[in-house]
Every structure is written in C-alpha cells, then in structure tokens.
Amino acid sequence: MPRKVNYGLDYDDGYDDYDDYDDYEDYANANDYGVKEKDLFPFPEVTEKPSWNDRSTIKVEKKTTKLALWQCSVCNSDNEQSSSSCDICGVLRDPAQNIGNGSAENAPFQFNTLSPDDMVSVGKISSKKSSKVSANNTGKKAIAKFSATNEMAENSSGIISGANQLNGSESGNANIKSDAPQILASDLHQMKLDKASTNFRKAKPLAEYKPEKWMLANQDGILNQLNLAVVGHVDSGKSTLSGQLLHLLGRVSKKEMHKFEKEAKEKGKGSFAFAWATDESAEERERGITMTVAVAYFDSKKYRVVLLDSPGHKDFVPNMISGATQADAAVLVVDASIGSFEAGMDGNGFGQTKEHAQLIRSFGVEQVIVAVNKMDTVGFSKERFEFIKSQLGNFLRSCGFKESQITWIPLSAMENENLVTSATDARLSSWYEGSCLLEAVDSLQLPVRDASKPLLLPICDVIKSHSLGQVAACGKIETGAIKNGSRVLVMPLREVATVRSIERDSCPCSVARAGDNVAVSLQGIDGVHVTPGGVLCHPDYPVTVASRLELKILVLDIMGPILVGSKFEFHIHHAKEAARLVKIVSLVDQKTGEAAKKTPRFLTAKQSAIIEVALDRAVCAEEFSKHRALGRAFLRASGCTVGVGIVSKVFSDES
Numbered sequence: 291m292p293r294k295v296n297y298g299l300d301y302d303d304g305y306d307d308y309d310d311y312d313d314y315e316d317y318a319n320a321n322d323y324g325v326k327e328k329d330l331f332p333f334p335e336v337t338e339k340p341s342w343n344d345r346s347t348i349k350v351e352k353k354t355t356k357l358a359l360w361q362c363s364v365c366n367s368d369n370e371q372s373s374s375s376c377d378i379c380g381v382l383r384d385p386a387q388n389i390g391n392g393s394a395e396n397a398p399f400q401f402n403t404l405s406p407d408d409m410v411s412v413g414k415i416s417s418k419k420s421s422k423v424s425a426n427n428t429g430k431k432a433i434a435k436f437s438a439t440n441e442m443a444e445n446s447s448g449i450i451s452g453a454n455q456l457n458g459s460e461s462g463n464a465n466i467k468s469d470a471p472q473i474l475a476s477d478l479h480q481m482k483l484d485k486a487s488t489n490f491r492k493a494k495p496l497a498e499y500k501p502e503k504w505m506l507a508n509q510d511g512i513l514n515q516l517n518l519a520v521v522g523h524v525d526s527g528k529s530t531l532s533g534q535l536l537h538l539l540g541r542v543s544k545k546e547m548h549k550f551e552k553e554a555k556e557k558g559k560g561s562f563a564f565a566w567a568t569d570e571s572a573e574e575r576e577r578g579i580t581m582t583v584a585v586a587y588f589d590s591k592k593y594r595v596v597l598l599d600s601p602g603h604k605d606f607v608p609n610m611i612s613g614a615t616q617a618d619a620a621v622l623v624v625d626a627s628i629g630s631f632e633a634g635m636d637g638n639g640f641g642q643t644k645e646h647a648q649l650i651r652s653f654g655v656e657q658v659i660v661a662v663n664k665m666d667t668v669g670f671s672k673e674r675f676e677f678i679k680s681q682l683g684n685f686l687r688s689c690g691f692k693e694s695q696i697t698w699i700p701l702s703a704m705e706n707e708n709l710v711t712s713a714t715d716a717r718l719s720s721w722y723e724g725s726c727l728l729e730a731v732d733s734l735q736l737p738v739r740d741a742s743k744p745l746l747l748p749i750c751d752v753i754k755s756h757s758l759g760q761v762a763a764c765g766k767i768e769t770g771a772i773k774n775g776s777r778v779l780v781m782p783l784r785e786v787a788t789v790r791s792i793e794r795d796s797c798p799c800s801v802a803r804a805g806d807n808v809a810v811s812l813q814g815i816d817g818v819h820v821t822p823g824g825v826l827c828h829p830d831y832p833v834t835v836a837s838r839l840e841l842k843i844l845v846l847d848i849m850g851p852i853l854v855g856s857k858f859e860f861h862i863h864h865a866k867e868a869a870r871l872v873k874i875v876s877l878v879d880q881k882t883g884e885a886a887k888k889t890p891r892f893l894t895a896k897q898s899a900i901i902e903v904a905l906d907r908a909v910c911a912e913e914f915s916k917h918r919a920l921g922r923a924f925l926r927a928s929g930c931t932v933g934v935g936i937v938s939k940v941f942s943d944e945s
C-alpha cells in the first residue's frame with residue numbers, strides 16, 4: 291500500500307498558545323539553528339549538488355547542472371524543458387506545471403534544495419505513482435510513498451532553467467530554444483487562470499454553514515486514525531524502525547521480510563533490509579536513504595496508525611515538510627551511537643535532529659516520542675541515554691514542546707528491543723522500566739478533529755491513471771467530511787468534481803471525516819486540474835487563493851541579515867512556491883507579541899517580525915486564526931529553514 295509525499299508549518303494561535311515560540315527567551319537561549327555563513331543573504335551564486343555516493347561529503351561542483359525534465363501528463367514520458375509538447379504522444383505541456391519564466395532576473399537561482407538529480411527522481415516516482423493506482427484500488431499495497439509534489443519538481447525546473455541561463459552552462463542551446471515553449475506555457479497558464487476566474491463563485495459566510503448529520507456521526511467500531519510522523523537526522527534508523535514495526539505487527543509478512551533480506555544482502559546492503567519495507571524505490575535502496583515520505587498503516591490497541599516515514603537527508607527536507615505536515619504526533623528518532631547523535635545536533639545546517647524537531651513543532655505537533663535508537667551500539671548504556679535526554683530535552687523545550695508531552699524511549703530497531711514489547715536485553719531492562727514504543731504510541735492523545743466545519747483537504751499527492759480516466763487526491767482531511775457522491779471544489783483552479791470513491795488505510799470506505807488520511811477518487815474533472823499543493827473544499831466555501839501574504843515569523847538561527855528583496859522557498863501545507871520579501875512591516879516584541887519597531891531595514895537571527903511576501907504564483911492559504919493547517923508557513927533558503935511562522939493576513943487575488 292505504498293504512497294509517497296511532500297511538504298507545510300505552525301505556531302499555535304499566533305503567538306498566544308504556542309508556548310515556546312511563546313517563550314522567546316528560552317528559544318533565544320537555544321543554540322544553533324544552523325545556517326552557515328555561506329548561506330547568508332545575499333545568497334551564493336553557485337549551483338551545487340551533493341555526491342550521493344558519499345553521504346558524508348556534500349561535494350560542490352560548479353556548473354554541473356543537467357537539464358531538468360518535465361513529465362507528460364498523459365503518457366508520463368519525461369521530456370526536455372525545451373519541448374513544448376510531449377516527444378512521445380505530442381500532447382502539449384501541461385500549463386499547470388510550474389514552468390520557469392525564462393528570466394534570469396526573476397529566477398530564484400538561490401534555491402538549491404533540489405538537485406537536478408532529485409527532479410529526475412521525482413519524475414520516476416511520479417510515473418510509478420500512476421502504476422500504483424490499481425494496486426491502491428485493490429487495497430493490496432501496504433505502504434504508500436509521496437514524492438516531492440510535481441509543483442516542486444517543476445518549480446525547480448524553472449529555477450534550474452534560470453540558473454542555467456545565469457551560468458551559461460551546458461544549457462546554452464536549450465535556453466535559446468526555451469523561449470518559445472515558455473511563452474507558450476505562460477499563455478496556457480494564463481488561459482487556465484482565466485478559466486479559473488470564470489468559475490469564480492463568491493464564498494458564503496461561514497456562519498451560514500450547517501454540517502449534515504452524517505458528517506458528525508461517530509464511527510462505531512472503527513479505530514481512530516492517528517497520523518504519526520517518523521522524523522530525525524539522516525541514518526538515525528527511521529525506516530528500519532518503521533519496517534521493523536510493520537513486520538512485528540504483521541503488516542509486512544515473514545515472506546516479504548525474507549525477500550527484502552535476501553535482496554538487500556545481494557546488493558551489499560544487508561543492514562537495510564527492514565528499511566526496504568518503506569524505502570521502495572530503486573534509487574532509495576541503492577543509495578540507502580529515504581528520499582520521499584512513505585505512508586504505511588498499522589493498528590495499535592487504540593489507533594489505526596498512519597505512519598509517515600520521512601527522509602532525514604538535508605536535501606529532502608521539503609519532502610519531509612510536505613509529508614509530515616499532516617502529523618498529529620511524531621516519533622523523533624535519534625541515533626545513540628557516539629558521534630552520530632552529536633552530528634544530528636550540529637548547528638551548521640547539517641543537523642536534522644534540530645531542524646526536524648523545530649519543523650514538527652511548527653506543524654502544530656505538540657506530542658513527541660523521542661526514540662533513542664541504536665542503543666545496542668552503546669551497550670544500552672543508561673549514561674548515554676541520560677546524556678542524550680538532557681541535551682536534546684533542552685532543545686525540544688526551547689522549540690515549544692512541553693516536558694509532559696515528551697516521551698523518551700531507549701530502543702534498538704535493528705535488534706527489536708523495546709519496540710512492541712518490553713526490553714528483553716538485561717543491559718536495558720536492568721535500568722529501564724518505562725513503556726515500549728507501541729505503548730507510548732497508545733498513550734498519545736488524539737488532537738481535536740473538526741468535522742463540523744466546511745470541507746478542507748489539502749492535497750498532498752495525486753495519483754493519476756489517464757488510461758482509466760481516474761484521478762485520486764491524497765491527503766488528510768483537516769476539517770469537514772466527505773462521502774461518495776459529494777461535490778467538491780478543487781482549488782486553486784476552481785473546478786468542481788464529484789467524489790467517486792474514498793480509500794482510508796487503503797480500504798474503501800463511504801464516509802471520511804476530519805483527521806482521516808484518505809485517497810479520494812474524483813470524477814468529472816480533468817486530472818491536470820488536480821495538483822499537489824491544491825485543496826479540495828466545499829463548493830460554497832472555497833479556500834482563499836493569494837500570491838501576497840502577510841506573515842508573522844520567527845527568524846531562526848541564521849548568521850546574517852535578511853533584507854527586503856531576499857528570495858525564499860515558501861512552504862505552506864503541501865504547496866511550495868518561490869517568494870520574495872517585499873516588506874518588513876515591523877518587529878514583534880517577543881514577550882508581548884505586539885508590534886515593536888516599524889519598518890526595520892533588515893531582520894536578524896531570533897527576531898520575530900511581521901513581513902509581507904510576494905509569491906511567484908498564487909497558493910491556497912488562510913489566515914492562521916481561521917484555519918490553522920492552511921495558515922502555517924515556512925521560509926527556506928539555500929537548503930535551510932530560515933523562518934517559521936503563521937499567515938496573519940491574506941491579500942486575496944480575488945478581492
């Protein structure tokens with residue numbers, strides 16, 4: 291049942307009940323939310339890519355950029371950027387794709403989060419997605435994988451296109467040729483937006499909304515879904531932990547496990563056998579890293595758990611954001627071995643234990659289980675566990691996690707110690723008497739679900755089968771409910787569609803409500819109008835679409851100033867867009883939350899401020915006070931998260 295995802299951020303209630311963004315003192319005391327000096331603004335003019343053969347070195351080679359590809363929406367073939375139509379089937383390039391504007395000036399060349407290789411891999415995964423439709427429909431598959439959204443890949447295509455022009459690299463010819471398709475693409479995009487505006491229907495006032503009875507009914511006998519993100523530094527053992535859990539709980543059979551073991555061994559990757567349960571793609575297996583979020587399911591006593599196994603590698607943080615933004619709670623996996631825990635806590639932008647912890651708190655996640663993994667490598671030492679607990683505990687509290695909401699579990703995913711039953715190794719059981727991981731999952735509390743509001747389902751992933759004319763939107767229902775036959779508005783293109791069928795946990799169901807992670811098959815709509823980063827909503831209560839937003843942000847631990855004009859990757863729920871800082875409205879007093887100094891010239895680390903950003907293209911967004919999930923925003927630049935915040939004002943494109 292694999293499926294794969296992409297991205298999203300949080301401050302609860304603005305600065306009100308977001309306790310530790312509330313407590314800026316504490317936050318300020320926290321060390322290193324690292325951004326290296328090279329990552330300061332203005333951004334470095336380089337096109338760098340990591341060497342995937344050697345994870346420890348992120349090699350920098352200038353001008354190695356390859357041409358990015360775009361994928362035909364009909365036959366899924368990969369085409370060069372310079373082609374305006376598919377080389378195989380001749381279909382015109384999808385205007386909804388995020389095509390570079392061909393202007394070196396406008397190209398946000400600073401973003402180097404996705405390497406050209408990543409984009410190719412995204413293409414591969416998305417073509418794989420199509421083939422997964424039938425498996426998904428039959429409910430046979432147990433793990434789902436989300437890739438970076440098509441938006442992302444395509445967005446990046448635009449970026450690379452701009453970068454290539456700047457660099458005058460191998461893409462010289464392509465750039466000359468690329469003018470025509472890009473003009474064509476922008477025309478098509480305009481046509482699509484025009485069409486969307488003719489579909490415009492004014493939203494009804496929220497007060498008029500009355501949920502129907504079926505929307506609120508209890509689902510007797512059905513376990514509640516708990517969306518659980520597994521996050522942490524690269525190689526900490528997230529996938530091994532996920533695979534081992536799925537195996538122990540019967541979701542991955544002995545036979546499948548045996549096959550993984552055999553094949554992994556043959557490829558010289560024996561130690562990754564459990565990880566292969568969720569790392570499905572050939573690239574992930576070959577590289578031994580997770581690249582996109584995998585979604586799998588298992589039952590605990592209390593919950594039907596939707597496990598979101600996230601990538602830990604720095605370059606795939608956008609994918610982590612897209613997938614883990616759906617989380618109700620998180621398992622933060624840390625590697626206990628000497629040096630590895632310390633690497634995860636590194637403040638120079640390479641320590642994803644810190645970045646992930648910061649991000650999940652910003653997604654609104656309040657409960658976290660810290661799985662101190664690989665305890666076998668330190669002889670199940672109590673001292674090491676306590677050391678990690680004290681170091682990481684300080685940081686987690688500074689991010690806003692309450693002490694009472696953090697559970698610490700020493701375990702070994704590989705040796706199956708303390709996962710679904712109490713520890714058996716005497717070196718651990720002699721000093722640890724707390725719960726095992728599964729018990730800790732059961733002690734998590736379900737966040738409040740709001741089925742009484744109009745439907746909002748941010749689209750995390752789209753599964754298309756053009757041959758069958760099917761398109762399915764995947765994601766978590768944030769508010770409201772749907773059933774077979776419901777009419778939904780697909781934003782931002784304002785197309786109305788009908789729900790043909792719903793899958794929850796890879797099994798068909800007739801009704802799904804807030805909190806459910808579902809795949810919704812739609813009819814009456816062209817598949818190209820359903821895009822990751824979009825939102826399914828109630829036809830009378832459309833989500834706002836905007837390309838200019840006011841944000842209340844907290845600047846993380848960057849080394850240099852952020853100036854007006856700085857460019858970012860802007861993340862909101864599953865959407866990602868290039869953005870520019872157009873105004874610093876004011877600083878915000880971190881104690882009172884009130885506006886302080888007006889229009890400062892720049893922002894520095896750990897300041898909070900109200901800013902305005904202009905996006906290259908409009909996204910679905912809401913003010914945080916109206917819809918939390920659609921009002922959390924993240925700013926990234928040069929591969930690092932530089933700011934987290936909330937949407938405080940939406941300048942709607944329709945007003």
Ligand code: GTP
Pocket residue numbers: 522523524525526527528529530531561562565578579580581600601602603663664665666667701702703704705
């Ligand atoms: P990314 O998804 O790429 O960030 O990695 P990951 O966190 O999913 O790590 P993964 O599960 O792929 O495991 C990385 C390596 O750690 C593999 O070689 C595993 O065998 C090893 N590993 C995982 N858990 C344990 C453990 O409990 N003990 C030991 N000794 N090794 C482990």
Ligand code: MG
Pocket residue numbers: 528529530565569579580599600601602
């Ligand atoms: Mg992994």
